[in-house]
Amino acid sequence: MNNRPIRVLVAKVGLDGHDRGAKVIATSLRDAGMEVIYTGLRQTAEMVVNTALQEDVDAIGVSILSGAHNTVFPKILQLMKEKEMHDVLLTGGGIIPEEDMLKLRELGVGQLFPPGTPMTEIADYIKNWAKENRSF
Numbered sequence: 001m002n003n004r005p006i007r008v009l010v011a012k013v014g015l016d017g018h019d020r021g022a023k024v025i026a027t028s029l030r031d032a033g034m035e036v037i038y039t040g041l042r043q044t045a046e047m048v049v050n051t052a053l054q055e056d057v058d059a060i061g062v063s064i065l066s067g068a069h070n071t072v073f074p075k076i077l078q079l080m081k082e083k084e085m086h087d088v089l090l091t092g093g094g095i096i097p098e099e100d101m102l103k104l105r106e107l108g109v110g111q112l113f114p115p116g117t118p119m120t121e122i123a124d125y126i127k128n129w130a131k132e133n134r135s136f
Contacts, residue, residue: 002134002135002136004035005033005034005035006033006034006035006058006059006126006127006130006134006136007034007035007036007037007055007056007057007058007059008029008034008035008036008037008057008058008059008060008061008126009036009037009038009039009048009051009052009055009057009059009060009061010022010025010026010029010036010037010038010039010061010063011038011039011043011048011051011060011061011062011063012039012040012041012042012043012062012063012064013043013044013045013048013062013064013068013072013076014042014043014044014064014066014068014072015042015066016041016063016064016065016066016068017041017042018065019040019041019063021063021065021093021094021115022038022063023038024119025061025063025093025119025122026038028119028122028123029061029119029122029123029126032119032120032123032127034123034126034127037051037055037057039051045072045075045076045079046079048060048062048076049076049079049080049083049085052080052085052088053083053085057088058088058089058126058130058134058136059088059089059090059091059110059126059129059130060076060080060088060089060090060091060092061091061092061093061122061126062076062090062091062092062094063092063093063094064092064093064094064095064096065094065095067095069092069094069096069100069104070100070103070104073090073092073104073107073109074104074107076090077090077107077108077109087133087134089110089126089129089130089133090108090109090110091109091110091111091112091113091125091126091129092109092112092113093112093113093114093115093117093122094114094115095114095115096112096114110125110129111125
């Protein structure tokens with residue numbers, strides 16, 4: 001069992017400049033007892049993965065509204081595999097069509113959450129994943 005809180009990196013990748021939702025998620029996860037690192041806007045996939053590695057996070061949550069989800073998530077997954085981050089959850093949400101969510105899940109991305117998802121559902125998903133995969 002881990003004594004430390006679950007650590008989550010909340011990231012905004014690319015030119016998507018709308019970060020209100022990401023900040024709401026970050027605050028909600030913090031309120032749920034998690035330690036949250038927020039990257040700020042306009043991050044690259046490389047920056048996100050390097051920060052996640054340096055911060056020893058349990059999960060990466062990507063907020064994406066730009067329509068680049070089919071590029072961003074596979075790139076982050078590829079970099080995570082290269083860095084042997086096999087025990088880190090990649091999850092996220094935003095404006096992502098259901099069929100794209102299913103394809104991304106098949107690639108290895110965790111659950112993706114559309115706008116309007118209750119914050120408790122997201123926090124519970126991360127907590128349950130961490131219990132099953134990170135010994136929390």
